[in-house]
């Protein structure tokens with residue numbers, strides 16, 4: 001756990017809240033079939049494989065949380081908040097009209113779509129998911145809908161007047177990277193009728209949820225899907241308001257885009273395409289399912305001036321490898337500031353990961369999960385959590401990924417002399433280090449499933465050195 005950065009109380013609360021929200025919707029819908037069948041319900045396994053192919057091979061994506069909340073940056077009336085930057089309005093119970101006034105200060109003139117996309121590419125990321133509208137209801141694109149009588153989007157309401165999502169769409173196409181949109185379909189703290197965890201705090205928020213969906217969320221999702229051709233829609237925080245019937249209206253829309261990938265957070269009992277553990281890596285992943293861990297680099301999603309608890313490059317890279325070894329994707333977040341700058345502490349770490357991937361990407365992209373399975377840790381035989389369940393104790397010596405005929409061992413803790421394996425599937429025909437341009441063969445001693453591979457004294461990369469085993473049966 002400590003390797004993933006401190007799992008703060010707020011994160012825990014966040015998780016519990018999210019799970020309860022989901023459970024309520026799931027139990028509602030368990031009694032009845034979907035009012036509208038989704039693509040996932042009707043496609044064949046082969047069609048699903050084709051639809052998910054690029055996503056499965058991608059392994060690494062960039063999450064971008066950028067919105068009006070970047071202006072206060074986690075500080076309201078001089079008081080820094082403890083929560084995530086994008087939750088400031090909720091945490092401080094800021095009245096709608098006061099929050100709306102931030103628009104006049106939002107002028108991110110240093111935003112450069114080319115540079116953001118180039119950074120994602122330099123990091124070795126294969127897709128970008130950016131907030132098109134977070135819970136605060138502010139749209140980061142040119143929209144005709146929402147917040148009557150005043151428009152509440154970056155083009156109509158700010159001095160900036162530009163459409164960053166359109167600019168990113170153009171750049172993503174140019175530089176060959178997939179682009180997806182996060183859209184908060186359920187919580188909306190500035191639209192009448194939009195949901196708010198824990199309830200509304202301003203009369204301006206009151207209204208009918210179905211009406212909010214019909215006048216804002218569905219029209220805006222339609223705008224996004226028709227004008228920006230996103231590869232992904234990333235829903236979030238479903239509540240009990242999202243009945244199967246209402247969710248099915250959104251599914252009717254997404255069904256029109258048969259290549260679209262969307263996650264398991266729509267609500268209304270729809271499973272979507274992907275499991276989405278947040279701020280954590282499940283010990284064994286989700287075997288046989290598509291899944292993606294989303295995680296912050298520091299402790300916040302949306303920019304916060306005071307949050308400097310950045311995870312180390314080593315931790316972030318080990319997380320990526322850990323996730324790949326369990327068959328998942330890593331959606332790693334950056335929180336650009338109100339000028340449009342991705343914090344250098346975040347960008348630096350991404351570039352360092354990209355440098356490692358330049359050499360070692362073969363072991364990550366398009367790889368399958370581990371050939372082993374015990375190397376990531378074990379449940380403690382003595383320690384129990386507060387629910388009486390054994391505590392998971394992670395091991396961070398090495399991980400494994402696979403491709404047909406190849407086993408990759410990503411070594412974090414360099415052993416003395418030889419790398420030992422005692423459950424090798426098949427016969428090792430060749431062994432070498434991926435970062436060695438000559439792929440010089442390493443001495444193999446194998447007896448049955450037990451093998452030792454002689455290693456040089458020093459790792460080729462202190463972050464992780466990849467040992468490749470070519471196997472035959």
Ligand code: H79
Pocket residue numbers: 010013014015017018083084086087090091197198236237278294301
């Ligand atoms: O977009 C990011 C988060 O803002 C969003 N999901 C990621 C991708 C997310 N937000 N909240 N949640 C998920 C769950 C919310 C938790 C809460 Fe709370 C716990 C709301 C009330 C208690 C956090 C802690 C906010 C206020 C206190």
